[in-house]
Amino acid sequence: MCEPTPSGPPSRRAGARYRLRGPHCARPCPSSEEETEPLASVTGADRPRKKIQRKRLAVAPYFTALLAVLAVLWLSALAGSGWKFPTAKLGLDLQGGLSMTLTAYQQGTDEPPSAETMEQARQIIENRVNSTGVSEPEVFVEGSENIVVNVAGDDIDEEALRDVGAPAELRFRIVTNSTMDTSALEEALAEETPTDEPTDTASETPTEESSETATDDASADPTEETTTEDASGSGQAPTTDEDVTIDDVWAKVGADAAATAQALTAAPADEATMALLEPFGELTPEEVSLLPANVQFFVPQITCEQLDNRPPGAVQQADIEVVACSAPEPYSADDPDLTVSYKYLLQPATVLGSDVTQADVGTDQANPNMFVVNVQFSTSGAENWGALTAENVGSQVAIVLDNEVVSAPTINEASTNSTQISGDFTADEANQLADQLNFGSLPTTFVVETINEVTATLGVDQLKAGMIAMMLGLILVFLYSMIYYRLMGFVVLGSLIVATAVLYPAIALLGSQVGLTLTLAGVAGFVVSIGITADSFIVYFERIKEEMAGGRSARSAIPRAWVRARRTILSANAISMISAVVLYILAIGPVRAFAFSLGISTIVDVMIVFLFTHPIAEWLSRGRVLNSQALSGLHTKTAPATGDAAAKG
């Protein structure tokens, strides 16, 4: 891209310049004298020389191009920042703030969610983050299954943010059975055993499905039919990474307990069965989620705590029966620490969160102190809702959000396109439910993978550390090249400065235009790339040295060296580029910033070598400096003493 066509006025001018300086240059280099002589004898009388001279590299276009690039970058960076001095957009780890990574939790499959799903989820999460009242949150998709939420500043409600990834997969399910879970109460009371087995609440309509196989609740020997029927229930189990299967769970609780549990159609009352079912209390939430719904429901040892902690989305699948608990509520008014939950056995859902078009909070007309949530349904949702309510007047319909029953109002009358959810909502609860309904359901569920909260002080420290590392790196590299290449060390320094002058506005521009943030990892990438950038110069200079060792003057060695060094530099940079691009595309986490820095530095490096280092070396070679042994640091044909000194340095 940067090879000029060796024709046109600039080169002719260059030719003229050469004639003026040519003799001038040959003289001051003592080392070149002896070899120019024999060589000249071969070619000395050649007049075609002039023609060649005209083709010499014109450096002006390179510098012009470089200046143009710089001007464009700085101007656009200035424009981007509103004509103030452009500043890079700092990442949260450099300015303080909170960064959270949410990972999509796909049920039953290892396939990452589709890009549209992720984008949809991103928008919903962004809405939710905004609703927590933080300023300028940044929500973006990273990789194929992560969503990163970045919030700057110190004043952040971490708890609220944590919930933005909650699935809020709303389901309306008819309650087929419900029971009180007193385990929390028992725990609180610790010493005394609960008065009696769970008491049934309001609607005690037995489930049609499970009642079909109704056998005696005390029957210890199961019938095979029950197991087959339960197959549908186990389908709800999300396959977790641990690869626990339903069989593992049965094995864990023991065959007898498994058989007994599957045969249950009501809560067991006798001591023997209770004792037999004891192992169910030890199951992890993941294992519980694998159990068929009727086992989850009827085994009293399975507590609401276990059920609530099932993996996200455990009850999400709409077309199966599930079990869910309500939020804990005080058992008696006088002691708020004693809580009970209700465990619900729920029918497949026919109305989903996506059927909801709008929800808002209002107050009950009959009772102004009661908050209600008014829900509007979409056309198709209204149909489903109408059918559901018409068939189940008098039943409870549970509104299931995540793994929890938010509310289980009784259907008073059939309704179609809109309905009113009333319950014991506080204003906050009602608002929350309405919000979640409004912001829609996340198309997939998310779990919080990382939360990084950096205080502003630490951020400043880290930024300072990064800058110091960068300066220190530059100084070290410069000192080394000064000692080793002497005058050419300044070319290295110059190139690095130009590289910085190109990179800075580029980063600022990317920051203001596409939201690229400079993170600590990014700074680290730039520091590391100082070495890689400087290395291009090393390759070039070593090559020049080699050529000069072959007996050439700097003037003739430099273009020759360039041809060869160029391909090495391009190959080596291609490798750097491949690694940066691969890392950037495939990796997740802070790595990407690092890879980005490496990549952009590599591009700038190639540009600098072509537009600055090479032309400047070319230009310098015409003067006397590079041909002076003491200054250039490129000569190897010096007296041993000098060589030693240089090498030792």
Place this chain on the structure above:
Amino acid sequence: MSTKQTEKRPSVLSQLYRGETNFQFIANRRKFYLASGIVIAALAVVMVFKGFVLGIDFAGGVQYAVPAASTSASLEDVENAAEAAGAEVGTGQVAGSGDGRSYIIRVGELESDQSTAVRDAMAAEAGVGADSISVSEVSATWGAAVSKQALIALIVFLVLVSAFIWIRYERRMAIASLGALAHDIVITVGIYSLVGFEITPSTIVGLLTILGYSIYDTVVVFDKVQENTAQLLKSRNQTFAEAVNDAVNQTLMRSINTSIIGVLPVAALLFVGVGMLGVGTLKDLALVLFVGMIVGAYSSIFLAAPWVVDLAERSAAFQRHNKKVATARAAGEKSEKPAAKAADDEDEDDDRLELAKTDDLPLELLEEPVKTGSAPRSGPSRSGQSRPNNAKKRKRR
């Protein structure tokens, strides 16, 4: 000038500087293989028996950074406060110094309300506001997720880079550079296990970067090897091994410089990362790069190039060529003076220029007044005449 210099052999450093060293990298390659083999075997044993220290990202947990510049509470006090609040303290350390001093405390996974409680407890103990404590919370699966992606990136990278080297250079070099890469990774990882450095996702990323760097380093050497051997089969002066050895010697200074220049900024990063911040991305990245770059420099000189020779010498073409060289030498009776050899070497060097793959630059641009008489440089005889002149002169000093 020439007479004076023949008497005194320049020092090694000086030779290095001039690219005139003649270390027998290739001839002694079995020793290097053996050395690397022993090191790798030893490190493998260490890795198996000692295992690795995995960071918070792999185990899951919460890390707190409590500013401790102006507190009288000791690290232990703060740890105890955290324990009392219900956290299971894993490790605690003091990071940074002066104003940047802080206690880094890592605890096991916590519920979110617990996490807040622990934070408040520590803030009270250290006498700072809860807001000034930085918290970083990671689930147990995050490290694995990052590693998995890194592994995918690694595979893609290896495939692409092998393809690149194969196309750009040759198959043997692709294989040899992959070998050198594997060597670098195993040794770096082994050192991590040996020293007990903590492995974090940043470490893994750094490791991936080393791959890039290691290959980069190797490519610089291969580039020269390719130059030196492009015309080899047409001449009978040198075996492939000798040509490669020359190439390695000629690029030795370049390799050393490349490594030093690469390591210097990383050292700066490491210094700042450890000295000022104590923990985190900077330190993790810098440490793995520091170790990996040094190993990488070794492998590109001592292993990658020799492997290319080994691979090449298995091919019939090069075996025949070796024989030819041997016969030529035997027939030539004249003792093979290094000077003469080097001269021939130079000779080839020149012939090859116009054949090198990317030499597409208009030759005129080279501005070679000396050469112009001999016009198109494709005339090997002409350039042959002029070049040995220089080369011999140089070598005979």
